[in-house]
Amino acid sequence: MTTTTADAAPGSTAADAAYRHRTPRPVPHWWRDASLSLFWAILTFVVALWVAGGGIQELGTVSGALTSIGRLTGLVASALLLVQVFLMARVPWFEQAWGQDGLARTHRYVGFTSFTLLWAHLVLITLGYAAASPLGLWGTIVDFTLNYPGMLLAIAGTLALCMVVVTSVKRARRRLRYESWHLIHLYGYLGAGLALPHQLWTGQEFLSSRTATVFWWTLYAACAGAVLVFRLGVPAWRSLRAPLRVVAVAQEGPGVTSVVVGGPGVARLAARPGQFFQWRFLGGPGWSRANPYSLSAAPSGRELRFTAAHLGDGSTRLATLKPGTRVLVEGPYGRLHDGVRTRRKVLLMGAGIGITPMRALLEGLPQQPGDVTVVHRARSAEELVHCAELDTLAGQRGARYVTVLGSRLVGRDSWLPQSAAHLTDAQALAELVPDVAEHEVYVCGSDGWMTAARKAALACGVPAEHIHLERFSY
Template structure:
């Protein structure tokens, strides 16, 4: 069986679900819904704000603090809803853009949370003539559920900081994942404070009803589309590990099988969330791209040992149970619109690039693959690529310190393919490599809309 599985999967079109296109009108509709929600929150604040809300600097600062807290509370729900897998949002916008919006809103939420605390403290400081620290302690002691709100706020800040690029690069996926899970706890803790201590909710029952409906609706959406329905799908589509095959230095392929593998609708370039029921894997679901689309009841992923989870994959035993969610992502051949296609892979990024190459050949294209690796031992799946008819593979091997230059800089790329401005590119590899290649392609006058980069992310 292992010998059969190590061979290239048959060049055939995977059975796929029809995906709704993401027109601009859908994106505008979602944006409009977010704006309307913000306007409603502003109206809730305006209709219940005291007549003298700006009579003194202290009152004005306090009112701004209350407003920032309300808008921040609304945007937290909006941020969660964007990645709650709500079908209307995904069909209207697309998952990749929703994830981008989710991240952008994260910075706004953090800003508003900090502003909420600071403006309330400064307003109270002016009114009570207390130093800031004394006023902060006074607020904690004077309002109900403030300690839980403080814990929730600190957790929000920690999660937000963990998403910063420099910090995120130093965290394992497992740590980052569980930090983000605490966001739901943080939302619950701060929600209690808003109802019991928020001036615009304590004094107005309609505002309380609207706010409770907003948070209950958000919780229902998360439970429905992120927990219950995916859980049922994962159980029905559960898979088993067939074998793990070393492909190169630090790169392994995992072959999987299951009764509904070919009904998942996986396309070349898609990724899925895999939860292996095995020691060291059960705690988190990791995103991995397919390196061979479902065929003959089998699916393959090819993974580099880049973290605790991926480094343990060689220890998986045949027969281990696997739950999957997906497919996700738009890094697919459907986006190819030019006659000439360049596929650029680095490290374990060769997995989805290999699947894309096979799909493009099936569609009649003749892609060129630039394969960047530190050494020949790191050229995983090289034999499969070289055996694909119609695929030209150019290995770019060696460390920059050894070569004296970067093979993915402007001049080396210009030398390899002189007319890159007429090509379309798909890039998959480490983030730094992706940014460098994209900059080089833009310098060579390739329009941005023809440069596609894979992103394995749901948050």
């Protein structure tokens, strides 16, 4: 390990309180609680509509019970599918309250739950109708497919959703390039659009009352509007109103490229150090697919810089970009910024290319000498991205910069190299930062490395609400 050290400033509870008073949070904390309450209120209202539509009264017979429970699972699956779409619509208030990492995890859990309930709905409703029909099981399936409005669309939509869910399983994701996964994942919108309309046309709980009809159409309109406005409209409007272009491209090392973007629209984006954007570069292959890259320098108001490792077609293409290339952006996103900080002392932990938002934070965080410690993990000195810049900034800002080098520790999930195998993860962190429990902790790196680093911070006494991660694994 190597260290650049500044004189440490003593911490105090009064200093932390003064910092909290000076730096307001960008989004009130209760927004997250309010969004959770709204989520459960929607599901509760869906169940209430089922009850009001006679769902409980139908449980007296086998066919009635199967059909009624099938309707309930279909209703809840529909609501969850719409919530899932809304979560990834990049609505700024929800994104700032949860962060893309939190939204993506919730999106995944909600998605798998919705998919499971969707299949329960298909099986139960079919068995229920078959139990009361002289056509039998296969005759009922044929009757559903050919004679019920919207069923062919629903079948096509279900197949599209199956494709999305199968490729979202962790083992399958590992076998796919990001570009392929991203293209397949877009079929989720098609699946939602095709699978749900039959319920609006024929669903009993959708048509049983004016209240039910208004509720479901409002839910559909809100989700469709969020996607159209925040995923399409706002980025397009910003890019047309104040165009951005590539200013410079630099090779930072083997397989690592920095891109500087400038233009009149930079100041209007109001980006914070540590946040990321979804970037599209026009005029070449793959321009339609957005890729997430974190800022690797504090925004100047005139330019934005990000640094990316060549891990796929999109990131490899960065090295070939020419100055003047038109840029489309979505964002800024993420909670790795000073707005979530409530403590004076800060620990910035970055591994590999995950050091880039930490470098931007080191440059942009308000700090006094000794307030900030940077831990930079890499396999070798040659792979220390922005090492010279970090060393210089640490000296200028009075921060402490530590590099942790070596091949990955074998035999346990750890944030440490093999040379530190004699220490537990928490022991090593406590040796580097003895008062880490008093720090706000920011972590960025590979998924497994961040999980291990977070566990070490928790074991050292850092409260969970003071640990901030940003996961970019798809």
